[in-house]
Amino acid sequence: MSKKVAVFWPGDYRAKPNEWALPQSQETTGQLVAALKKLGRTPYVVEGYLTRPDQSIAKLGPIDDPMVGVYVHWTYAPHTVDGVVGKDNPLLLASNFSGTWPGLVALLNTGASLESVGRASSRVWTDAPDWTADAGFMERLDEWCTTGRITYDSGEIHDGPAVAADAAAISEQVLAEIRRKRILALMLGDTSMGMINGYFGPRLLYPIGFSEHKVDQAWLIERTKQVSQQRVDDAFQFVQDRGVTFHWGAQDATDFTADSTREQLRGYLAVLDLLDEFQADCLGWQYQLGLLKLLPPSDFAEGLLNSHARPEGNGHVVITSTEADQGNLVPMELMKRVLEAKGLAGSVMFHDVRWGAEHEGRWLWVLLNSGSCGAYAFNQDVSSLNGVHSYRQPAGYFPVAGGTFAGESLPGPITWARTWIDRQGELVMDLGRGESVSLPNDVREAWWGGTTRQWPFMAADLGCSKETIMAHYMSNHIAVAYGDIFSEMVALSRSLGFKIRVLSTGQPA
Template sequence: MSRKVAIFWPGDYRSKPNEWARPQFEQAHARLDAALRKLGREPYPVEGPLTRPDEAIDRLGSIDDPMIGLFVHWAYAPHTVDGVVGESNPLLLASNFSGTWPGLVALLNTAASLESVGRHASRIWSDAEDWTADAPFMDRLARWCDTGRIDHDDSELHDQCSVSGEAEQAAQRVLDGIRRRRVLALMLGDTSMGMINGYFGPRVLAPLGFSEHKVDQAWLVERVGLIPDRRVDDAFRFVRDRGVAFHWGEEDARDFTEDATREQLRGYLAVLDLMREFKADCLGWQYQLGLLKLLPPSDFAEGLFNSHARPEGDGSPLITATEADQGNLLPMELMKRLLEAKGLPGAVMFHDVRWGARHEGRFLWVLLNSGSCSAFAFNHDVDSLAGVHSYRQPGGYFPVPGGTFAGVSLPGKITWSRAWLDRHGQPVLDVGRGESVELPEDVRESWWRGTTRQWPFMAADLGCSMETIMAHYMSNHVAVAYGDIFGELIALGRALGFRVRVLSRGAPA
């Protein structure tokens, strides 16, 4: 392999996050540069950050040397993918391991996006201050420098798993329902934030029993104006009576007021009307970027949709995937139906795989997303919104004030899942068992404040090692449900046409 190695910085489309992350990039770049030079390589920088697909094409497309994309914050996948797709020079995705600066989140999204377009990339990460002193990191980097790839241990990936007859029967009941009436997903736009791996399209969805109907989310700019104040008043009274705590006017959130929440509820009602108009079963909501300066954040509405207790609701969650991510929307809808088929509450949480650390001898992931978590996670009561806290979305990302749908997830056994496309276009369903863990308050607050304190929090053991998630998981998003629907989800996934992959420390049973 060539001694020269190009290092590039995949960035955000928005200028502010790139400005904030520059010190972290310069620090990580120096660490990576030193590690490569210690191995006798000659690294050189590519001008960055890469903030648009055309920049990736122009700056990466002509490079024949091995390349390393260095992720130190959230980055859009096209800012890597569009510059390297169709090429064969060795590609390595490297990241910090930080909750405050979630390079690992961007690495997972970009790796999955590359897989979906058939471009191989290896993965590497470190949380050390001196990467040359991180022996596993250096061993892996040396292997990549010598061979052009890193093959991680895959002993926790399982294609075979037996399923009980009872689980098969529950899956069959759900399958029969889907065959009677296929699932209709209303898509308010396509995936946002560069999530190539989150869009499947009709050719993939149709054989799986799903259809999509796209509605330009620009409709909402007009539609919210058609919602009468009376409905907003009723919705506001509902969420207050059911227990939501609103953190209006607090420090760094002076512009977050009751009126901002009312406008978020107006958006919720406008989308609810669209769902009713098209008789849709579930929702993918792009929101980001296009409406940022026009409407308040959608997160509070998304949390309500995913909750049993919601204004003008029917007592059941209306599954909603933030960022219009179909890779989470499909398993969330399937999990909801399986839970209800077993007589369990059909709440499914949408989360980012954000960061993690060891606590009392085991590794726990911090799962949190900007607001698509069901209230059920915070109270285990289908009639209540108690435990929900609404904080202002950070102003640096969300100029129009609006609140999140946050809280502390209760402990309990969980089933988790994710759908993704392999390089052959085959849909794959990842399935795992785990546990939501209650942390001591001081530990929880330390971890939470080290990520994004305004967002819903879950500390989770995903039932496999951190290494397996970092090396093999095909998304930055995960769908989580309380209760054991592990066997049922495997059976249903297989029956629908997914290749099912189980992530588990031991042989799954």
């Protein structure tokens, strides 16, 4: 492999997140350059953040040397993919494994996006203060420098196991419902922020029993004006009566007021009207970036839709996937149907795999996403919104004031899932069992405050190692449900024609 190595910075489209992350980008690049030099390589840095696809094409496209992308904050996948697709020079995605900014989230999303378009890449990460002193990291970097790729242990990746008769019966019940009436997903826009791995389209959706109907989310600008003030007032009273705690007018969020929440509820009601008009079963909501300066954030509305107790509701959740990510929308809707077929609450949470750490000898992931986590995670009461806190979305990301739908997830057994596109263009269902874990107050607050305190929080054991998630997981997003519906999801996924991967420390049963 060439001694010369290009180092580049994929970035956010928005200027403020790049500005916030600049010190980490510089520090991480310094560590990476020192490590490459120690291995006898000659690294050079591509100037500036790549903040648009055209910049990726212009700056990365001409490079034939091996390349390393630096991921320390959220970056859009096209800011890497569009410049490297169609090429075969060795490509490495490197992260500082920090929760401060969602760099790990960007690495996982970019890695999955590259996989979906058949572009080979490797991943490497470390949280060591001195990267050159991390023997495991240096060994992997040396492997990449020598061979152009890194091999990872795949011993925790399994095929789907045999399924017991009772689980198969539940699966057949859900399958029969889908065959009687296919699932219609209302898509408010396409996937947001460059999530190449999050859009499937009709060719992949039709065979698994789904259809999509796209509505330009610009409709919401006009549709919100049709929502009466009385409906907004009633919804506002509902969320207060059911227990939401609003943090209006906090010191760092003086523009977040009760009127901000009312406008978010107006958006929620407009979306309810669209769901009713098209008789849709579930929802993918782009929101970012197109509505950032036009309407308040969608997160509070998304949280309500994913809750049983909601204004003008029927006691059931409307599965809602933030960022219009169909890779989460599909398993979330299937999980909801399995849960309800078993007589359980049909609540499924949407999260980012944000960061992780060891606690009492156990590796736990911080699952954290700004929207689409319902109230059931915080109270396990289908009639209540207790435990929900609404903080102002950080202004650097969301210029129009509006609140989140946050809380601390309760402990308990979980089943998790994700759908992704492999190199053959086929859909794969990743599945696993795990546990939501209750942390001591000081640990929880340190982890939460070290990520984004305004967003919903879950500390989760995903039933497999850190290594397996970092090396093999094909998304930044994950769908999580309380209870054990693993076997039913294996059977249903198999019947619908998915390839199946089970991520587990032991042989799944």
